[in-house]
Amino acid sequence: MQDDQQVSEDKLREALARLGSGSSRPQKARPTTPTTERRRRFVRDGQVVVEHQASRGFAQRSNAPSQDDQDEIERLRQSVKREQRRWEEAERYLAEARTQLKTYETREAHAKIQITELNRHLREHQDQIQSLKAQLHQSREQAAEAARRSPRPVGRPRKEVQDEIVVKKVEKAAVEAPAVVLDEPEPVQWWVKA
Numbered sequence: 001m002q003d004d005q006q007v008s009e010d011k012l013r014e015a016l017a018r019l020g021s022g023s024s025r026p027q028k029a030r031p032t033t034p035t036t037e038r039r040r041r042f043v044r045d046g047q048v049v050v051e052h053q054a055s056r057g058f059a060q061r062s063n064a065p066s067q068d069d070q071d072e073i074e075r076l077r078q079s080v081k082r083e084q085r086r087w088e089e090a091e092r093y094l095a096e097a098r099t100q101l102k103t104y105e106t107r108e109a110h111a112k113i114q115i116t117e118l119n120r121h122l123r124e125h126q127d128q129i130q131s132l133k134a135q136l137h138q139s140r141e142q143a144a145e146a147a148r149r150s151p152r153p154v155g156r157p158r159k160e161v162q163d164e165i166v167v168k169k170v171e172k173a174a175v176e177a178p179a180v181v182l183d184e185p186e187p188v189q190w191w192v193k194a
Helices: 002-021 056-063 067-149 160-176
Strands: none
Touching: none
């Protein structure tokens, strides 16, 4: 199709050249080299040809963005910076929360160890109290037996009621007495601020 148009265009030019110059010599045919420019075609019936022309406004828009575009770009840059700051802040909060979690887990472990040790000491002290009560009960029985066997002095009445009161006071003092301090040093509570 292109060749037909090329041939008809060349013939048309030759005919016009002959009419204008009056000579019958044919002009040399133009070399048909493909050029980077598009050749214009005539539109035939039923065809629609669309050619895009580089407009001045398009060139300006592609080379230099308009003020609205620059404002939009700046607004988007600011938005990206805000989001980056929020992300960094969230990362920082996450790291702090993880540090606090480790601290609390460490405190919990130390508290469990301390509770275990205190329970062990409590059992030891309760065992010690029970053995002391057993010894006290045995001593009372021995004292009562010895009092029954010993002769009574003449003229002096026996004060059994007062002896029982004294024994009860001794028992109370033994129960309420502070626990025996062992030679262990006081544990350092590093998590408590001084």
